[in-house]
Amino acid sequence: MASTSIKFQSALLPIVSGAILLSIWHSISYFYGQSVGYDVQRIIIPFPHQITSALWTEREALWASTRQTALSAVIGFLAAVVIGYALSMLLASAVWVKKALYPWVLVLQMTPVVVLAPIFVLWIGQGLPSITAITFMIGFFPIVANTTMGLVSTDRNLLDLFKMSNATKSQEILYLRVPFAMPYFLTGMKIAGTLAPIGAITGDLFAGSSQGGVGGIGFMVILYNSQLKIPELFATAFVACLLGFVFVGCVNWLHWYLLKDWHDSARKTEIA
Amino acid sequence: MINDSNQIPMVKLTNAYKRFGDTTVLEAINFQAAKGEFISLVGPSGCGKSTMLKIIAGLYTASEGEVIVDGMNPKDAREEMAFIFQEANLLPWKRVLQNVELPLKLRGESKERRLETARRMLELVSLSHALDRFPWQLSGGMKMRVSIARALTLAPHVLLLDEPFGALDEMTRDNLNEDLLRIHARDQWTAFFVTHSAAEAVFLSNKVIVLSANPGRIAEEIEIDLPEIRTAELREDPAYLNYVAKVSHAIRTVH
Numbered sequence: 368m369a370s371t372s373i374k375f376q377s378a379l380l381p382i383v384s385g386a387i388l389l390s391i392w393h394s395i396s397y398f399y400g401q402s403v404g405y406d407v408q409r410i411i412i413p414f415p416h417q418i419t420s421a422l423w424t425e426r427e428a429l430w431a432s433t434r435q436t437a438l439s440a441v442i443g444f445l446a447a448v449v450i451g452y453a454l455s456m457l458l459a460s461a462v463w464v465k466k467a468l469y470p471w472v473l474v475l476q477m478t479p480v481v482v483l484a485p486i487f488v489l490w491i492g493q494g495l496p497s498i499t500a501i502t503f504m505i506g507f508f509p510i511v512a513n514t515t516m517g518l519v520s521t522d523r524n525l526l527d528l529f530k531m532s533n534a535t536k537s538q539e540i541l542y543l544r545v546p547f548a549m550p551y552f553l554t555g556m557k558i559a560g561t562l563a564p565i566g567a568i569t570g571d572l573f574a575g576s577s578q579g580g581v582g583g584i585g586f587m588v589i590l591y592n593s594q595l596k597i598p599e600l601f602a603t604a605f606v607a608c609l610l611g612f613v614f615v616g617c618v619n620w621l622h623w624y625l626l627k628d629w630h631d632s633a634r635k636t637e638i639a
Numbered sequence: 640m641i642n643d644s645n646q647i648p649m650v651k652l653t654n655a656y657k658r659f660g661d662t663t664v665l666e667a668i669n670f671q672a673a674k675g676e677f678i679s680l681v682g683p684s685g686c687g688k689s690t691m692l693k694i695i696a697g698l699y700t701a702s703e704g705e706v707i708v709d710g711m712n713p714k715d716a717r718e719e720m721a722f723i724f725q726e727a728n729l730l731p732w733k734r735v736l737q738n739v740e741l742p743l744k745l746r747g748e749s750k751e752r753r754l755e756t757a758r759r760m761l762e763l764v765s766l767s768h769a770l771d772r773f774p775w776q777l778s779g780g781m782k783m784r785v786s787i788a789r790a791l792t793l794a795p796h797v798l799l800l801d802e803p804f805g806a807l808d809e810m811t812r813d814n815l816n817e818d819l820l821r822i823h824a825r826d827q828w829t830a831f832f833v834t835h836s837a838a839e840a841v842f843l844s845n846k847v848i849v850l851s852a853n854p855g856r857i858a859e860e861i862e863i864d865l866p867e868i869r870t871a872e873l874r875e876d877p878a879y880l881n882y883v884a885k886v887s888h889a890i891r892t893v894h
Contacts, residue, residue: 524728527698531722532745532793542745546732629732629773 389415413598421598422605428587429606436583437610439495440567443502444614447559450503451510452552458511459518459544469515476508480566484573493576498583501570506559510552517551518544550630553622560618564611584610647710649674649797649829650695655704657690664690666854668704672846674796675827677820679840679847681890687855688833692799695831696722709796716797718746721790723800727782729774729789735761736770739789746793760788763822780811784818791822800832804839813871816842820869837886841879842869847886851893858893861886 392415400408409417422429454472458465480501487497521544529539571585582590584607591599626633648671657665664687672678680688693699694706697713697720708716721742729738740757748756761767764784774782783803790798804812816839823830834840840847841863849859863882865873873879 522728524724524726525730527693527722528724528728529745530698531696531717531720532742533717534745538745542741543730546730549732629775631775 410595410597413601417598418601418605421596422602425599425602428581429603431581432584432587432603433606433610435581436564436567436571436585436607437614439498439502439570439583440563440610440614442495443499443566443570444506444559444563446499446503447506447510447563448556451507451555451559452514454511455514455518455548455552456540458515465515465519472508472511475504480504481569481573484570488574493574497574498567498570501574502563502566505562505566505569509558509562510555513555513558514548514552517548520551521547550626550632553625554632557615557618557622560615561611564607564614568607648672648707649676649709650831651705651707652691652695652701653705653707655694655701655706657687657694657699658702663854665694665701666856668855668857670848670857672829672831674829675823676846677823677830677832677844679832679834679844680850681834681837681840681847681886682850682855682858682893683852683890684835686850686852686893688850689801690855691850692722692801692831692833695797696720696799698722718793719796721793721795721798723786723790723798723803725802725805727774727779727786729782729785731774733773734770735766735772735774735777735785738774738785739792742789742793756792757788760791761785763791764788764818778811779807780815783807783815787815787819787822791826794826795828798828798830800830802833802835805835812836812839813874817869817871819843824868837890838874838883841865841882841886842873849886849889849893859889861889 392412396408396412396414399412403411413421454468458468458472483504484497484501487500491497491500525543525547526539529543534542567583568585568588571583572589573585575582575586575589584603587603588600591597591603623633651671652668655665655668656663668691680691682688690699694701695708695713697708697717706713709719713720730741733741736754736757739760740753743753743756758767758770761770764787766781766784766788769777769781774785777785786803804815807815820843830843832840832843837847844863847861847863848857849861850856851858861882865876865879865882
């Protein structure tokens with residue numbers, strides 16, 4: 368009984384609070400429109416229903432740009448995962464390698480990616496290449512930092528166990544270090560997954576173009592803004608938010624799926 | 640128990656020292672153990688018991704002196720040794736059966752052989768019902784049994800146990816002690832058993848080595864002259880209790 372009522376609460380309460388927020392929004396739009404006129408109101412703080420109708424009328428353009436952004440996000444994210452993991456392996460392979468390279472990884476991380484964005488455009492051109500590069504840059508560091516930490520903090524006793532079994536270096540990596548670092552790696556992946564859609568949209572703002580296809584969400588932001596299509600801009604924000612949820616949901620599911628059998632983090636919590 | 644001076648020693652330490660930086664942890668250790676002997680190492684904490692075990696295992700190298708295991712350098716004799724750690728030290732992402740077959744897998748045995756041996760060892764420690772469980776689904780005692788089964792898969796000649804039962808409750812510990820002796824009677828490996836408990840040391844061993852601290856050196860060797868077949872009833876035997884008192888006294892008064 369108690370648990371059903373808790374479930375009911377957690378389903379109902381967000382709906383109630385959402386409805387309240389929407390009606391507050393609606394009232395503000397209404398009173399603002401009353402004082403400055405509805406033409407101005409529409410481009411400053413549109414009614415919720417104006418946003419939903421913009422969502423509907425612009426559905427094709429938004430869907431196309433969302434797919435484009437999702438594509439950049441996925442490619443940039445996967446590149447961050449693969450290259451990040453490879454670099455972590457390298458960093459964890461010997462203490463001197465980490466000492467030599469890690470400061471430079473940090474330097475790269477501390478340089479804001481938006482500053483580098485124009486350089487990427489210069490080097491590899493507008494559109495997908497630059498956007499994925501920017502996404503990659505944003506997602507790369509959390510993966511490297513977490514995975515390296517996991518690889519180097521492998522339990523000493525387990526390492527001794529492998530030593531006692533005369534395990535080869537590659538057996539030690541494959542059967543011990545990699546699985547041991549898995550939760551760390553997946554945590555890095557979760558952070559990178561949160562950042563990837565943001566990275567793809569940011570990249571789009573700097574390097575997006577509709578040439579040779581469709582622009583992504585960032586491109587639509589620039590477009591709608593320049594045309595003062597503010598309800599459409601809000602609709603774009605809504606779509607971007609959904610994309611973020613889907614992306615993070617997938618990564619969190621992967622985290623849960625890979626660790627559910629044995630790791631505390633997946634056993635005790637549900638999919639976020 | 641076998642303690643035949645004619646036999647070639649299984650493990651022999653000759654004037655062994657271990658230093659970490661300026662700290663001497665072990666000093667002038669001279670000791671040998673014959674095949675099938677069960678030897679406990681006791682002493683105040685920080686006396687280098689675990690270090691001595693790791694030197695025999697070849698996980699540490701002696702700073703000075705000689706360590707021989709079955710006529711070889713410890714590192715070359717690893718195939719003949721198994722180490723049981725303070726915690727069960729299982730791979731949390733592997734099920735019980737996969738944990739036990741691990742040493743054989745690392746050695747490149749065929750899957751059939753591995754699983755067959757692992758199943759047999761788990762039966763030996765009465766865990767046949769738990770093959771598919773993950774370590775987190777086991778009690779502390781069960782985890783330790785898995786760890787013992789894993790160590791036995793390689794049919795070691797020397798078993799090194801580093802306070803394996805220290806974290807367990809007394810009843811579980813007693814049961815595991817009895818199991819360990821049962822398996823020892825069957826397989827006759829040479830055992831080195833580090834413990835804080837005088838009672839445990841006496842119950843298991845034919846010889847108890849008392850180490851002093853800072854630096855660790857052998858303060859006393861106490862032969863335990865109790866019947867070879869030992870059961871739970873032995874714990875009420877006056878002769879056993881006498882030995883426990885003797886060992887406790889020795890631990891308390893070493894310097």
